[in-house]
Amino acid sequence: MEAKLIKKAALGDIVKKIAGQKPVYAPVKEGSKVHFKFLAKGESPFLAYANSVNAPKNLFFPQTETLMHYTKTARGNELVEESETFSEMVLFGVRPCDVRSFKLLDMVFDQKQYSDPYYVEKRERTTIIALACRQPPFSTCFCTSVGGHPAQADGADILISELDDDYLVEFLSPKGEKLIKLFGDLRAADEAALNRKKELSDEAVAAIKSHIPATEIKTWLDSNFEHPFWDSIHQGCLACGTCSYLCPTCHCFDIRDEAQGDDGIRLRTWDSCMYSIYSQETSGHNPRPGQKQRWRQRLMHKFKYFVDNYDAISCVGCGRCVMSCPVNTDIRKIVNDIAKLN
Amino acid sequence: MNSIEEKIREEAKRLLDEKKVDVVIGYETGTLPLQTAPCFITSSDEVDKLVWNPCCKQNLAIYVHSALTQHRESQKRVKPEDKKAKIVAVVARGCTSRSLVIHLQEKQYNREDLVIIGVPCQGYIDKNKLEAKVDGLEVITGSIDGDAIKVETSKGKTELSLIEVTADNCLECRFCNPVIHDFMAGEAIPVYESDDEFAVVDEFAALPEADRWDYFSAEMNKCMRCYACRNICPSCYCKVCFVEQSQPEWVGAGVNPSDNQVFQIMRMFHMAGRCVDCGSCVEVCAEGVDLRKFLKKLDKDDLDLYEHRAGAELDKEAPLSTFRENDAESFIFEPK
Ligand code: SF4
Numbered sequence: 001m002e003a004k005l006i007k008k009a010a011l012g013d014i015v016k017k018i019a020g021q022k023p024v025y026a027p028v029k030e031g032s033k034v035h036f037k038f039l040a041k042g043e044s045p046f047l048a049y050a051n052s053v054n055a056p057k058n059l060f061f062p063q064t065e066t067l068m069h070y071t072k073t074a075r076g077n078e079l080v081e082e083s084e085t086f087s088e089m090v091l092f093g094v095r096p097c098d099v100r101s102f103k104l105l106d107m108v109f110d111q112k113q114y115s116d117p118y119y120v121e122k123r124e125r126t127t128i129i130a131l132a133c134r135q136p137p138f139s140t141c142f143c144t145s146v147g148g149h150p151a152q153a154d155g156a157d158i159l160i161s162e163l164d165d166d167y168l169v170e171f172l173s174p175k176g177e178k179l180i181k182l183f184g185d186l187r188a189a190d191e192a193a194l195n196r197k198k199e200l201s202d203e204a205v206a207a208i209k210s211h212i213p214a215t216e217i218k219t220w221l222d223s224n225f226e227h228p229f230w231d232s233i234h235q236g237c238l239a240c241g242t243c244s245y246l247c248p249t250c251h252c253f254d255i256r257d258e259a260q261g262d263d264g265i266r267l268r269t270w271d272s273c274m275y276s277i278y279s280q281e282t283s284g285h286n287p288r289p290g291q292k293q294r295w296r297q298r299l300m301h302k303f304k305y306f307v308d309n310y311d312a313i314s315c316v317g318c319g320r321c322v323m324s325c326p327v328n329t330d331i332r333k334i335v336n337d338i339a340k341l342n
Numbered sequence: 343m344n345s346i347e348e349k350i351r352e353e354a355k356r357l358l359d360e361k362k363v364d365v366v367i368g369y370e371t372g373t374l375p376l377q378t379a380p381c382f383i384t385s386s387d388e389v390d391k392l393v394w395n396p397c398c399k400q401n402l403a404i405y406v407h408s409a410l411t412q413h414r415e416s417q418k419r420v421k422p423e424d425k426k427a428k429i430v431a432v433v434a435r436g437c438t439s440r441s442l443v444i445h446l447q448e449k450q451y452n453r454e455d456l457v458i459i460g461v462p463c464q465g466y467i468d469k470n471k472l473e474a475k476v477d478g479l480e481v482i483t484g485s486i487d488g489d490a491i492k493v494e495t496s497k498g499k500t501e502l503s504l505i506e507v508t509a510d511n512c513l514e515c516r517f518c519n520p521v522i523h524d525f526m527a528g529e530a531i532p533v534y535e536s537d538d539e540f541a542v543v544d545e546f547a548a549l550p551e552a553d554r555w556d557y558f559s560a561e562m563n564k565c566m567r568c569y570a571c572r573n574i575c576p577s578c579y580c581k582v583c584f585v586e587q588s589q590p591e592w593v594g595a596g597v598n599p600s601d602n603q604v605f606q607i608m609r610m611f612h613m614a615g616r617c618v619d620c621g622s623c624v625e626v627c628a629e630g631v632d633l634r635k636f637l638k639k640l641d642k643d644d645l646d647l648y649e650h651r652a653g654a655e656l657d658k659e660a661p662l663s664t665f666r667e668n669d670a671e672s673f674i675f676e677p678k
């Protein structure tokens with residue numbers, strides 16, 4: 001691993017330079033909202049961002065993705081694989097919580113037995129450049145409660161941490177090191193810089209205001225699938241799925257065919273357990289008939305089922321669902337309330 | 343606590359104690375600054391949760407509709423002698439009461455199923471306007487003090503006037519006072535003096551067609567098809583929405599310009615004479631899509647062509663459910 005220093009002002013141009021060579025997916029500000037997008041020619045990323053509205057998972061697991069094309073012919077159906085190939089890409093400016101989301105998504109999409117080629121290919125061809133949080137960007141951030149850290153980014157290829165006049169750039173993987181040349185003149189990081197990083201990182205941890213008993217509620221969840229508590233959280237919920245769509249770890253999808261005449265495409269689109277048709281069966285029966293059962297699923301999946309299956313909580317504490325829920329359903333409050341029942 | 347809030351709580355307590363209603367739907371303080379959440383009070387011990395302030399945003403009529411519909415469904419297989427009634431009370435300002443009127447006109451439930459706690463309303467804080475004022479920064483703390491809002495962001499503290507962040511639909515609202523109610527939690531108030539309620543539509547209509555199309559396409563491209571706008575809308579209560587139908591499939595599931603536009607155009611056209619301009623669809627949207635400009639055009643046409651305002655009068659027929667031989671049809675034959 002190499003640790004280098006660059007002047008703060010230089011970073012924007014470095015990213016611009018990288019973007020001249022490969023597609024760069026980075027935070028961009030439009031109006032008062034920040035989204036991850038591919039940088040247009042000559043466009044700089046927005047560096048002063050807190051975090052984006054959408055999660056960077058969109059790059060590997062887009063909301064709408066064509067899986068294949070088909071044509072009905074006299075000889076039967078002809079299938080054509082989606083021929084889009086991905087060049088090497090760079091994902092720039094990922095916050096540590098969102099970097100963690102990729103580890104969780106890998107557990108689902110990149111298993112020994114089942115591997116999702118669409119996700120894996122994009123993931124493998126992408127170099128992830130993380131930007132540590134010098135301060136937690138939102139008062140709703142709770143990464144440290146769910147196994148994360150505001151200044152560490154295990155799983156990133158390059159980690160950039162803001163110091164005082166400089167950025168500390170750590171090349172964490174061979175993929176990351178390949179980009180070294182594009183960073184231009186780099187000074188080696190000295191002891192003082194590394195110490196300063198440690199100091200700021202401790203400050204960032206201390207500045208996290210939101211804490212939830214995320215692991216503690218597991219035992220309660222294990223034995224309380226039926227409990228009056230579940231009647232108390234869902235009434236205001238609009239079943240809009242905004243929480244799942246913006247969540248960096250939600251990964252449910254639907255597959256459907258869209259045909260025109262003899263030609264069709266097979267599409268994969270995001271789905272959400274908050275929707276009534278998510279669990280609707282062809283017979284008309286719905287095993288999760290109401291929003292009560294759907295909210296229980298959302299919470300159970302994140303804090304119990306995923307833990308049972310992969311030994312990790314499926315929430316990275318980014319707070320997107322908290323901030324964007326139109327009726328202020330707050331997953332932190334729900335977890336805290338469950339802990340009180342324990 | 344303001345006096346409206348006090349009266350809402352007293353009335354809610356009385357209704358619950360006297361077993362006049364099963365649930366009171368209102369607003370409670372949220373977990374984030376300047377936010378409230380819908381709340382559902384079933385016991386009079388909890389009435390102190392109810393609040394009334396400019397952070398009360400959503401039109402609550404959709405919750406009335408779902409509570410009563412779900413109850414009706416649940417009673418379907420119950421023996422006649424065991425059937426239970428359910429009565430819902432709701433905190434309703436002008437726009438909410440108009441949505442309730444639409445439900446009643448469309449025979450969704452009966453007037454006896456409903457107790458309306460009316461509130462005079464001076465409008466709510468528009469999250470998009472507030473977000474623009476603080477340049478997208480997080481509001482860390484916020485409080486309302488008379489006509490001023492004090493907010494704190496990572497850049498420090500500022501004071502804004504309430505009026506500069508009040509939603510446009512509220513600034514132009516002619517229905518600050520409920521059109522029907524069983525109880526009023528406060529005196530009726532005068533409406534804002536808006537020069538021209540439809541200026542937003544006329545200004546847009548005056549733009550060249552290409553500019554209008556660009557604006558519309560750009561707004562639709564922001565949409566992530568979560569359907570929060572549809573789900574909060576009291577007039578969007580269909581058991582199965584066209585969006586979810588698969589045979590035939592009216593609109594593709596993919597997020598792309600044409601399917602996004604088809605979804606929004608089809609939804610909006612259902613709103614002719616049924617949109618009360620409560621602004622809820624805009625308020626719930628996480629991507630800040632401007633739906634209002636287009637919905638307001640329908641509102642204007644409803645008034646200009648049919649002398650009708652959505653949900654304003656219980657016994658006035660609505661254009662979508664009435665046919666008259668001399669109905670205006672110029673928009674079909676001479677579209678502009
Ligand atoms: S964002 Fe909020 S309202 Fe929408 S589905 Fe999630 S919890 Fe429900």
Ligand code: SF4
Pocket residue numbers: 243246247248249250302314315316317318319320321322331
């Ligand atoms: S559940 Fe909410 S806080 Fe947790 S990762 Fe998802 S969006 Fe972020």
Ligand code: SF4
Pocket residue numbers: 244249250251252271272273274297298299301302
């Ligand atoms: S089941 Fe729900 S909570 Fe779990 S990944 Fe799917 S959408 Fe997210």
Ligand code: SF4
Pocket residue numbers: 435436437438463464465466511512513515516517518519619620621
């Ligand atoms: S539209 Fe009118 S009644 Fe509705 S919230 Fe705004 S001011 Fe109040």
Ligand code: SF4
Pocket residue numbers: 564565566567568569570571572623626627628629630631
């Ligand atoms: S709420 Fe916004 S993002 Fe969601 S479907 Fe409606 S317009 Fe689109």
